[in-house]
Amino acid sequence: MSQVVALVVAAGRGSRFGADRPKQYVSLAGRAVLRHAAEALAAHPGIDAVRTVVHPEDGEAYAAATRGLDLLPPVHGGATRQDSVRLGLESLADIDPAKVLIHDGARPFVDAALVDRVLAALDEADGAIPAIAVSDTLKRVEAGRIVETVARDGLWRAQTPQGFVFHAILDAHEQASVDGGYSDDAAIAERAGLPVAIVQGSAENMKVTTQDDLTRAERWLAGGMEIRTGQGFDVHRFAEDREGPVMLCGVSVPHDRALAGHSDADVGLHVLVDAILGALAQGDIGSHFPPSDEQWKGADSAVFVRHVRDLVAGCGARILNVDITLICERPKIGPHRAEMAARIAELLGIDAGRVSVKGTTTEGLGFTGRREGIAAQAIATLQVPRSAA
Known part of the structure; x- marks a missing residue:
């Protein structure tokens, strides 16, 4: 059973916004408003799954806005927000989560600390x-x-996400009258007699309702964030006593020998982790996962990537781009590049279009030219709140 599911409500038409499309699909800093919200929730370590409630006519817009994100299939909403939330909750019955967070798709700046406070309450x-x-x-x-x-x-x-014990809020919605005029889910909970706690909200957790709101959001992004870059470099030799395949960027690549290393020796993911940690100024992979610690012996390097992904989400940052170069004579990287990029995008919770994987050789020179090992380097570009810089 999933413990926490986030339900993003994005079925409205946004008539007050005055654009040629619903406000949740309007571009904010190059990404749909809805994507900002869904991406932040999907990256939160305390949330097991995210589902969006959409308008039946918005299938293509939704697919474009959320491409590359690991979300549950969307469900269609109803004539009112109240209807949409109820339909979304009912769609989660087969998942049967313990808790549900209900968030407005037009609130793009939900942060991890705010989610933590709601879940703790x-x-x-x-x-x-x-x-x-x-x-x-x-x-x-x-x-x-x-x-x-x-x-x-x-x-x-009041803001969102509003959190509830799943069955309690589902029952409250199913018992609420359709003409009750409830402005949020807490009002429906109050009507059902459920105790609802208040936690500190966030001034940045604004709702985009008008064009002025969108302008303010753009200004906040421009003034409150900065671009940070980190780099990583690593080398692993081929083990004399370990047969292949070799793990590279989360993909098992056929080869006669595996790489030597305390974990699974995935040199591609190791440099990725170091690059992201560098952009966050949070040390290197060895300081987070010491090679002297036996628990990391033979570990899947995906664990390390998910760790830095959660660090990024926890400080309100986001990954703009990662670029990895694998340096070796063999195995050939080209046939596996697309799968590697897709795997990295999945682990980081970003669009595959933000991931680059390349392979090159040293023209037979040096230890890589002698096929004694693989070298790798990576660059990660992040958008980081100035307060976290």
Whole structure:
């Protein structure tokens, strides 16, 4: 049973946004608004699966926006947000998760720390939502004139993802009236008598509703992020006492000998990990997975890649591009490049178009020319919040 599933609600038409497409598919820094949200949730180590609720007419737009992400198949939504969430929850019945996070597809900046707070609160309550205390003076207005000043004490602005015990919120949705006018899932939980906790939200966790919101989001990305680059270099010799195949970039490649190393000696994934760690300024692979530690003997290097993927997500960064060069006479890399790129993209949770794998030789020179081993180098480019830099 999956423990936590994130349900991304993206079936709305976004009429207030005023574009030629629903706001969740509008480009934000070169990627659809929806992709920012889905990618962040899919990369979170505490989330086992992500499903999106989409409009029946948005199949092509959704496929383009989420290409390369490891998501559950989408389901169609209903006429209202309430209908869409209920249909999404019902679609998860066969998965039967313990907890579910319900997130608006138009909130692109959900971060790992916020998700952590919601999940932690669910250990003590049936529901938990992120929110920010209201600090502005509130006015009630009628016909363009102020009629009342509203006390702001105890008022909070609700955000998503809103988290719930799965069966509790599913029952609450199925019992809620269709004309109840519920503005969020917490309201439906309240109506059902479920205790809902508040956790601290995030000022950056904005919802794109208007063109001004999109402009603000673009400015935040431009001002709040910086580009960081890391590089990795590694060498592994061929083992005299180990027959092939050889593991390269997560792919088993036919060869007469395997590489020597404490883990599975996947030199391609090792340089990838070092490059990403370099961009994050978080040491090298040896400091995270010491070769002296017996638990890493013969380990699948995919474990190391998933670790750095989670580090990236945890600090709110994202991987823009990785470029790996494998240097050897044999085995030939060309026939396996596409499979290697696809495997790396899968491990990192990014589009395969952001992964480059190349092979080259040293024209018979040096230890690689003598076919004594394989060298590899990698460069990783990340977009990192300035606060994490």
